[in-house]
Amino acid sequence: xxxxxxxTHDHDHEHEHDHDEAAQAEQAPAEVVGEEPDPSKGTARPIxxxxxxxxxxxxxxxxxxxxxxxxxxxxxxxxxxxxAGVGLxxxxxxxDAKVFVYDCPDDExxxxxxxxxxxxxxxxxxxxxxxxxxxxxxxxxxxxxAELARPDYAVVTGQDKDGNPVRVEGTGFFARCLQHETxxxxxxxxxxxxxxxxxxxxxxxxxxxTAAYATVPND
Numbered sequence: 001x002x003x004x005x006x007x008t009h010d011h012d013h014e015h016e017h018d019h020d021e022a023a024q025a026e027q028a029p030a031e032v033v034g035e036e037p038d039p040s041k042g043t044a045r046p047i048x049x050x051x052x053x054x055x056x057x058x059x060x061x062x063x064x065x066x067x068x069x070x071x072x073x074x075x076x077x078x079x080x081x082x083x084a085g086v087g088l089x090x091x092x093x094x095x096d097a098k099v100f101v102y103d104c105p106d107d108e109x110x111x112x113x114x115x116x117x118x119x120x121x122x123x124x125x126x127x128x129x130x131x132x133x134x135x136x137x138x139x140x141x142x143x144x145x146a147e148l149a150r151p152d153y154a155v156v157t158g159q160d161k162d163g164n165p166v167r168v169e170g171t172g173f174f175a176r177c178l179q180h181e182t183x184x185x186x187x188x189x190x191x192x193x194x195x196x197x198x199x200x201x202x203x204x205x206x207x208x209x210t211a212a213y214a215t216v217p218n219d
Contacts, residue, residue, distance in 0.1 A: 001087035001104070001180045002137030002145070004173060029105060034113035036103075042074030044082035045093040046214035047139050050189055050206070054091045055140055057187045059098045062117045065163040069099070073115050073161055076101045083213035085139045087177045089184035092140050094216065098158075100181035107152075107172025115161065116168060119182045122155040134176055136190050143209025144202040146194055154178040 048055055062069065072095060080088035086104035090097045101115045132152040137145040154175035156168045170178045180190055191199045 001085060001102075001177050002139055002142075003084060003086055004135065029109055029111035031110045032113065033110060036113055037074065037077040042071070042076075042078035044078040044214075045075055046216045047079065047083055047092055047142075047211075048094050048216045049140050049142065049211075049218065050191065050203070051218040052094070052140075052216060054094055054096055055184070055187070055189060059089075059091050059185045059187070060096050062097050062099060062159075065117075065159070065161060069097075069117070070161050072097070072099065073101060076115075077103070080139075083139045086173075087181045088139065089181050091184060098185045100185060102174075102177055102181065104170075104174045104177040106170060106174035110174075112168075112170065112174050114166075114168065116156055116158040116166060116181075117160065117163075119156045119158040119178075119185065121179060121182050122157060124151055124153065124155075128153045132172070132176070134173065136176060136180065138180070138190050139213070140184075140189060141191055141202060141206050142211035142213075142215065144191075144205035146191070146198050146202045148190055148193055150176050150179050152176075156182060 076088050076090060076093060079093050080101060087100060087102040090099040098118045099115065100119060103113045105111050130152050131149040133147050133149045135145050136148045152172055152175055154170050156178045158166055160166050168178060191202045194202065
C-alpha cells in the first residue's frame with residue numbers, strides 16, 4: 001500500500017520552512033507498536049504492477065515456517081521501504097504466498113510494524129462498520145490514487161513467521177492498510193473495488209505517471 005496522499009496545490013514558498021517543521025512534528029509517532037526490522041537483513045526486489053498474473057489470483061497458504069519464510073519477510077520489508085510504502089503483500093514482489101508486512105501509522109499517529117501469515121479479516125459487528133471515504137493508493141498501481149470507502153476499523157487474524165497465532169487490530173489509515181493487504185493475498189487490487197469510471201481514471205493516472213521505484217514490466 002502506498003503512503004497517504006493528499007491533493008495539494010502550488011503556493012508561494014515563503015513559509016516552507018515552518019511547514020516542514022510542522023510536518024516533521026506531525027510525522028513523529030506518538031507510540032510504536034511492534035519492532036523495526038533489522039536493516040542489515042533482506043534485499044529490495046522490484047514491484048509487480050497491475051496486469052501481472054500473480055496479482056490477480058489468490059495466493060497459496062503458507063505451511064512451512066522456516067528460514068526461507070523469514071528471509072522472504074526480510075526482503076519484503078526492504079522492498080516496501082525502497083518503494084516508500086506502508087504495506088506490502090508477497091505477490092507484489094512476485095511470490096505466491098499469503099504473507100504481508102506493514103509499517104503504517106493509524107489516525108492517532110501510532111506507528112504499527114509487523115507481518116501476518118495467512119491473514120483472515122474478521123467479520124465486523126454492525127456497530128463497528130463505520131465507513132471512511134479515504135484516499136487510497138497502491139505500490140502495484142504506481143502514481144495513482146482514488147477515494148475508496150472502507151470500514152475505519154479492522155481485525156486480521158493469522159500467524160507469525162514461527163507459526164504462532166496473531167491478531168492485529170487497526171483503526172483509521174492502519175485499518176485501511178490491513179484490508180488492502182489482505183485483499184492483495186486474495187487476488188484483489190484496490191482498483192477492483194472502484195466504479196468502472198474511477199478504475200479507468202486510476203489506470204490513466206498510472207499511465208501518465210512514472211514510478212519512483214523499480215517495477216517489473218508486464219510482458
